[in-house]
Amino acid sequence: MVRSLHVMIMYVLCHLGLIFFMFPADIIASTEQGHWFPILIGIIVHFVCLLTYMKGLSFFPTKDILSIFSKSKKGVTFLFFAPILLYLIMAIIITVRAYAEIVTLVFLSHTPLWTIILLLLSVSAYISYKGIEAILRAAFLLFILFFPILLFVLIMSFQNVDWRYAIPFDTDLGFISKPAYFESYFAFAGGFLFLGFVQPFFSYERKNVILSAIFLIPFFLFSVYIPILTLGQASASKAFLPFVLIVDSINIDWLMFDRVTMFFLLSLIAFIILYLSLSLWKAIRIINYYIPKSRPSYLLFGLSVAIFFVCFWIPDWKDVENILFMNSFLRSYVLIVVPLFIYYIGRRLKRKDTNETI
Amino acid sequence: MKLSNKNVIYLICSLLTMVLILSGCWDNKDINHRLLPVSIGVKKVDDQYLVILNIPVPIDGSMETKIVSAKAETVSKAVDTISRNMESDVDLLHVKLIFIEKETAEDGINDIIAGFMRSRDVSPKALVAICDEDLQEFFNNIKINAEKKGLSTYNYFEKNAGWNPDIALTRVWEVFRGIHSYTHDVAIPLIRSGKDTTMDQIGSAILKRGKMVEQISSNETLLYNVFKGESGNGKMEVMEHATVMLLGSKTDNIGRLVNNDAHMESLIKMRVVILETKGEPSLNLIKEEINTLISERYNKLFTKLQENEADVFGMGQFFRNQIPRDELKNWRSDYFKNMKININVKIDIQNEGYLKTT
Numbered sequence: 001m002v003r004s005l006h007v008m009i010m011y012v013l014c015h016l017g018l019i020f021f022m023f024p025a026d027i028i029a030s031t032e033q034g035h036w037f038p039i040l041i042g043i044i045v046h047f048v049c050l051l052t053y054m055k056g057l058s059f060f061p062t063k064d065i066l067s068i069f070s071k072s073k074k075g076v077t078f079l080f081f082a083p084i085l086l087y088l089i090m091a092i093i094i095t096v097r098a099y100a101e102i103v104t105l106v107f108l109s110h111t112p113l114w115t116i117i118l119l120l121l122s123v124s125a126y127i128s129y130k131g132i133e134a135i136l137r138a139a140f141l142l143f144i145l146f147f148p149i150l151l152f153v154l155i156m157s158f159q160n161v162d163w164r165y166a167i168p169f170d171t172d173l174g175f176i177s178k179p180a181y182f183e184s185y186f187a188f189a190g191g192f193l194f195l196g197f198v199q200p201f202f203s204y205e206r207k208n209v210i211l212s213a214i215f216l217i218p219f220f221l222f223s224v225y226i227p228i229l230t231l232g233q234a235s236a237s238k239a240f241l242p243f244v245l246i247v248d249s250i251n252i253d254w255l256m257f258d259r260v261t262m263f264f265l266l267s268l269i270a271f272i273i274l275y276l277s278l279s280l281w282k283a284i285r286i287i288n289y290y291i292p293k294s295r296p297s298y299l300l301f302g303l304s305v306a307i308f309f310v311c312f313w314i315p316d317w318k319d320v321e322n323i324l325f326m327n328s329f330l331r332s333y334v335l336i337v338v339p340l341f342i343y344y345i346g347r348r349l350k351r352k353d354t355n356e357t358i
Numbered sequence: 359m360k361l362s363n364k365n366v367i368y369l370i371c372s373l374l375t376m377v378l379i380l381s382g383c384w385d386n387k388d389i390n391h392r393l394l395p396v397s398i399g400v401k402k403v404d405d406q407y408l409v410i411l412n413i414p415v416p417i418d419g420s421m422e423t424k425i426v427s428a429k430a431e432t433v434s435k436a437v438d439t440i441s442r443n444m445e446s447d448v449d450l451l452h453v454k455l456i457f458i459e460k461e462t463a464e465d466g467i468n469d470i471i472a473g474f475m476r477s478r479d480v481s482p483k484a485l486v487a488i489c490d491e492d493l494q495e496f497f498n499n500i501k502i503n504a505e506k507k508g509l510s511t512y513n514y515f516e517k518n519a520g521w522n523p524d525i526a527l528t529r530v531w532e533v534f535r536g537i538h539s540y541t542h543d544v545a546i547p548l549i550r551s552g553k554d555t556t557m558d559q560i561g562s563a564i565l566k567r568g569k570m571v572e573q574i575s576s577n578e579t580l581l582y583n584v585f586k587g588e589s590g591n592g593k594m595e596v597m598e599h600a601t602v603m604l605l606g607s608k609t610d611n612i613g614r615l616v617n618n619d620a621h622m623e624s625l626i627k628m629r630v631v632i633l634e635t636k637g638e639p640s641l642n643l644i645k646e647e648i649n650t651l652i653s654e655r656y657n658k659l660f661t662k663l664q665e666n667e668a669d670v671f672g673m674g675q676f677f678r679n680q681i682p683r684d685e686l687k688n689w690r691s692d693y694f695k696n697m698k699i700n701i702n703v704k705i706d707i708q709n710e711g712y713l714k715t716t
Contacts, residue, residue: 230535
């Protein structure tokens, strides 16, 4: 089944959910001026990895990333998949915990954290239980419902912009050594892995995925630049969630709602729930591959409960940040090693095929 | 889809659970148990903060104003004390105006503003004003005015209601930016309670890095608003031979750095209509008069600002491309203080009303 549009939308939504929260603060913390440069490097890395990954996958048009290795020994492939699995589970934990904290921070200040964690996890576990088909359909629906709102808020957030804050443009490479910069890759590395998992269920055209990645570039830029242009670097660096702060200070006389932040946040939370369900689904696929006898729904339930307790056990924000930083190593594995490896196997297979036909 | 009995039971159970979750009832306080203050006053007394809240209470179809106050070590503690003593919960979600007493502002309001920015209830777009009389007395007068004469405080600053172009409109996030930014200071409306009106505006306070350093008149505030790009629409100017009304204005600024000295060329374009004349002045004479009036006023204001090293116009913004960021830190003291300003005013008389002017 060709479902390019669904895959495109899924790709966009996953990233949108991740972009507007921690990403701006990380970039602002990693450099003092010329923020376009770290963002650009991130985008280039993102594109290179995406292209390599998709090129590699295109050698196996009907297989997903797991069945590519079906001929190899399971022990060997486990070495390849264990870090991915670990990365996925850690990413889920970080996302659930961080967004639960953000929800309490912005609007549900009295509600206990565990209820929000429970809500995020249960909804996403339910969607992922229904399978990839349901996830992609839900993405389509959420896109129609929430994307216009998001776009409206984004356009409105230009209200207080002073373009001169973008200057000076010149920049240096000092950000490379900052931990915050590596944490910012969370927004880049989060989404693209799923392209390798959907293939037997859906096929998609590579060109379309690249289009949606291009579509995301302005969002990456504006999420950082709108806080900079409104507050200036010196003040924006003091903010924990710079973009949310800017959205909070939008003043629209003619709108009957006082705070547009609520709309903005709820649409992004919906996207995040989608991202979580997708990650859960991927993780279950990997686990199920190694424990084929167990039922996926039990695995899903077990994993969700485990994640719930881990999230509950993380006491404060500093620990979330530490885990996010520790996750950087796994993230670079997912971002660099996985696409390269898939590409390498694909090339080798192709060479073998051509040799055999000759 | 046909449902088996087992599935029906599952469905009913999950729907019932949703009823429990969706009500969101754990610590919810109903609207009739909440007090929503519209304005909050803060004053520093020795080492403690005196916080006064203005709470409108609807009683039998009319509004009554309740003024409550408390003193504590911090603002939030004081609000908490009020909340404890009231029969309902105090919720700062709808605070529109923050009044700070003049003496407190002269000491610096960094901590107060940072507190409001940090807090999740007070919106960063709440307006800040400085009160030039005893805060307690001011709030009591507001109460008297509101109850006897039906005047409200909030509409005074609303752009679509009582706002005038010679009132500075400064929001919490702008004050916050002014505290941290290298090149931006802010002007805040300076008010006191009036005899027949709720408030009398006496000018604006100039805040440098969160400390009130100077006071400017309403006329000068108009220039501040014009410069900021806020429309000066509707403001009258009375001169020797004519009275004109301002329709619109635009400023063009070019900043140049000559031998490490800042030079500023600003061109102010104003569109006016003639309302009244004395005698038979020519158009050129009227233009000449406005020109002298505005440039003199601007020059006086600049001298005042330069003496205090307070850059409320954000002039430093025009030098961002010429001064490196490290030196921009000392923009106020190194450059702004000795900046040369050349102001040109260009007046367009859009029309002269029903009568001709020679």
